[in-house]
Amino acid sequence: MKARCVSLCLLGTMLFLCSAHARGLRRCLISIDMHRIEESFRGIKKAIQAKDTMQNVTILSPSESLHSIKPLDACCMTKNLLAFYVDRVFKDHQELDPQLLRKISSIANSFLYMQKTLQQCHEQRLCHCRQEATNATRIIHDNYDQLEVRSAAIKSLGELDIFLAWIDKNHQGTSDASGQGT
Numbered sequence: 001m002k003a004r005c006v007s008l009c010l011l012g013t014m015l016f017l018c019s020a021h022a023r024g025l026r027r028c029l030i031s032i033d034m035h036r037i038e039e040s041f042r043g044i045k046k047a048i049q050a051k052d053t054m055q056n057v058t059i060l061s062p063s064e065s066l067h068s069i070k071p072l073d074a075c076c077m078t079k080n081l082l083a084f085y086v087d088r089v090f091k092d093h094q095e096l097d098p099q100l101l102r103k104i105s106s107i108a109n110s111f112l113y114m115q116k117t118l119q120q121c122h123e124q125r126l127c128h129c130r131q132e133a134t135n136a137t138r139i140i141h142d143n144y145d146q147l148e149v150r151s152a153a154i155k156s157l158g159e160l161d162i163f164l165a166w167i168d169k170n171h172q173g174t175s176d177a178s179g180q181g182t
Contacts, residue, residue, distance in 0.1 A: 030078070030114050030171050034164065037110050040103045041160050047100055049158040052151075059143040059155050060162045069136060074170040076129035079118040080137040081163055082111050085156070088144065093153035104157070 060066060069077045090108040095101040121127040144152045 030117060030167070032110055032114055034168055037107055038161075038164055040106045040110075041164060043103045044100050045158070045161065047097070048154060051154050052158050054147065054151055054155060057147065057155065058159065059140060059147075059152065060159045066136070066162065066166045069133065069170070071170070072128070073130055073133040073136075075118060075121060075127035076133040077136060078167060078170065079115065079122060079127060080129075080133060081140070082115040082118065084137070084140060084144075085160075085163070086111050086115055089153050089156040092149050093157055094150070107160070 066077070086108065090104065090111075093104065095104055118127055122129075144156060146152075147155060
């Protein structure tokens, strides 16, 4: 009887801890309309990729840095790449076409919102950064730094679909269609 009681207590404790952990993760959910961001990207993709003169060079895909990220590092990697796009790519890209600029600004604003959400999670210690995520981020920055700034920004914007697909895959069920934050 005592063994059964101890087992039930242990089971209850485990369920409580798992539920507390799950509630913590829910606070880090990306609550934004990803379809709207993808639609904005589709509106600029052809024009941006036409400006890319270095078709044989990539920033996000060659390193396999995104594909090797474990689920535990997805929050950190997403936070790091959002910062990369906001702090470098969008700032380095100079767009003259007002229609393209509007769509790029819309994407940038959505990224700022997601970045703010994940930064709060990071500050609450719910978004851990392990060495693997740090290394993968460094590889992407190194790939970017190997190109001239304008070319690197165009290349990174042209590869935005890789990052958006990765966000979709790694944050399934965490985005909604309510359009919050945009």
